[in-house]
Amino acid sequence: MAATTHTVTNQAPPLVEYDVFTADRALVEAVERHLDPALLDEARGELSAFGRSAGSSQVQEWGVQANENPPKLRTHDRYGNRIDEVEFHPAWHRLLGKGVSAGLTAAWVRPGGHVRRAAAFTVWSQVEAGNGCPLSMTHAAVPALRTDPALAAEWEPRLTSLVYERGLRPAAQKAGVLFGMGMTEKQGGSDVRANTTEARPLAEDGTYELRGHKWFCSAPMSDGFLVLAQAPGGLTCFLVPRVLEDGTRNVFMIQRLKDKLGNRSNASSEVEFDGTWARRVGEEGRGVRTIIEMVAATRLDCVLGSTALMRQALVQAIHHCDYREAFGGRLIDKPLMRNVLADLALESEAATTLALRLAAAYDDGSEQERAFLRLAVPAAKYWVTKRCTPVVVEASECLGGNGYVEESGMPRLLRESPLNSIWEGAGNVQALDVLRAMQREPGSLNAFLQEVGRARGADHRLDGAIKDLLTELADLEGIEARARRLVERMALVLQGSLLVRYAPAEVADAFCASRLGGDWGTAFGTLPHTLDLATVVERARAAL
Incomplete structure (x- = not known):
């Protein structure tokens, strides 16, 4: 029993039992903007149901359990047989199963699939970010496999299935499969052309035997993997099935699981190949070109993942300040706290608007939109993922000491926040990729400038920024x-251009004044006091 002196007051209740999708006005409006009107009612219903699931106390608890019980590697069974299996807490499987059944691996085969998936991925990543890795890898494997029509015909129906089947069995015996990826090696990192894993051709056309290692192999419990190895014709992409057609396990030795800063629920591993059977994907010597579409898709997921983390950190901060009273009133009504929350809200809405614009370009698929993506994806991946950590840190500070305590959930968001800026190519890789695109594919810069130019004349600060650029x-x-x-x-x-066109005037004005007009300090909460910050915060608060 509590002591009579211990009465709990002035504490915010847990933020549960709410619709994560509907509460996010920027996300809802982006879906309405980019989706075919004929699909809207169905999509709204699906996303709202998914949002209610994501906001439920039960699913939130699964996220906590998955992170408190990280995966375990079992290299051998009790008899000494090599099995190389990864065990997960049941909560992980429940989360992953819900992600698959919600279509997070099926964007390529659904009308408006990329916009719908982007919104759902943003919603689901606010629950637990770790299960986003296998969902992302499986989703992104489809365009790489499509370079080989026979492989695509065999594997795509399983990859895009809405059925999650755990356990290692031949892929042909499963209604749905997951994919992982192994590109980097100890000596090369992002420089995959320095890879040393060898691929020796076998008698059957298109099949090879691999020998070597992968320093980072994502989702090692998956049914198949796309990996890079040196074939006689140069660096080549291969499909490595986990279990062969006859039921025997392919040689896939998991040496250890990585002990990571965050992303604790998800298994990342080091693996060895020694006579591992593989099928070639694409032509020999064109491994990077073959896998580049997979990389582009996962980079967009990095943008979505960081967008989700920023949104969840923001809503936790707003929720706390809405309930917490100090110095004679609610924190959310204090001018300086309102400035901080509005500043964080701008960052969140700018990321959301940009991420969904990129997803819409995937759905469009025209030459113009593909050129736009070539430049916009690495630029967005660079910037949005870089903004994630400072946003989460500032949002945690809004909770005071409570935000530094594990039970608040903020430390988990903080540990997760640097991941997406590193995964799929760190900041320098993205920046150099933008330069490479401009030099080798000038159409990408033209498409980018055309997109930005659609807002010219609407805001003098944006016009000045375009001129300077x-x-x-x-x-x-x-x-x-x-x-x-x-x-x-x-x-x-690009973010300014999108907000000027699509966001409420208060949001666009505040963004352009601070991010483009230079009326901004070095920390959050330094927006010009003359702006309508209350409206910006209330929009972000929405239906919480």
Whole structure:
């Protein structure tokens, strides 16, 4: 029993039993903007149901359980047989199963699939980010396999299935499968052309035997993997099934699981190949080109994942400040706290609007939109994932000491926040990829500038930023050393253009004044006090 002196007051209740999708006005409006009207009613219903599930106390508890009980590696069975299995807590399987059944691996075969999936992925990643890895890998494997029609015909129906089947069995015996990926090695990291894993051709056309290692192999419990290895014709992409057609297990030795800062519920591993059977995907020597579409899709998921983390950190901060009273009133009504919350809300809405615009470009699929994605995806991946950690840190501070305590959930968000800026190519890789795209595919820059130019004349600060960007693009001297600065400006101008066109005037005005107009300090909460910050915060608060 509690002591009579111990009465709990002035504490915010848990943020549960709410619709994660409907509460996010920026996300709802983006879906309505980019989705075919004929699909809207169905999509709203699906996403709202998924949002209610994500906001339920039961599913929130699964997220906690999955992180408190990380996966375990079992290299051998009790008799000494090598099995290389990863065991997960039941909560992990429940989360992953719900993600699969919600279509998070089926975007390529559904009308408006990428916009619907992007919204659902943003909702689900607010519950538990770790299960997003296998969902992302499985989703992204489809375009890589489509370079080989025979492989695509065999595997795509399983990859895009809405059925989650755990356990290692031949893929042909399962209604749905998951995919992982193994690209990097100890000596190369992002420089995959330095890979040393060898692929020796076998008698059957298109089949090989692999020998080597992978320093990071995502989702090692999966049914198949796309990996890069050196074939006689150069670096090549291969499909490695976990279990062979006759039921025997392929040689896939999991040496250990990574002990990571965050993403604790998800298994990342080091694996060895030694006579491992594989099928070639695409042509020999064109491994990077074959797998690049997979990389682009997972980079968009990095944007979505960071967007989700920022949104969840923001709503937790707003929820706390809505209930917490100090110095004679609610925190949310204090001018300085309102400034902080509004600043965080701008970052969240800008990320959401950009992420869904990229998803819509995937659904469109035209040459113009593909050119736009070539530049916009790495730029967005660079900037949005970089903004995630400072946003989460500031949102945690809104809770005071409570935000530093594990039970608040904020430390888990904070540990997760740096991941997406590292995964699928860290900041320098993204910035250099933008330069590479501009140099090798000039159409990508034209498409980007056309997109940005659609908002010209609507805001003088945006117009000035576009002019400055064009000046910077015209100066090629020392461009590699200033690539980060250039890509940051590109991302901000793109976000500003989208917000000016689509967001409420209060949001667009505040973004352009601070991010583009220079009326902003070095920390959050330094927006011009003359802006309508109460409206910005209330929009982010929405239906919480």
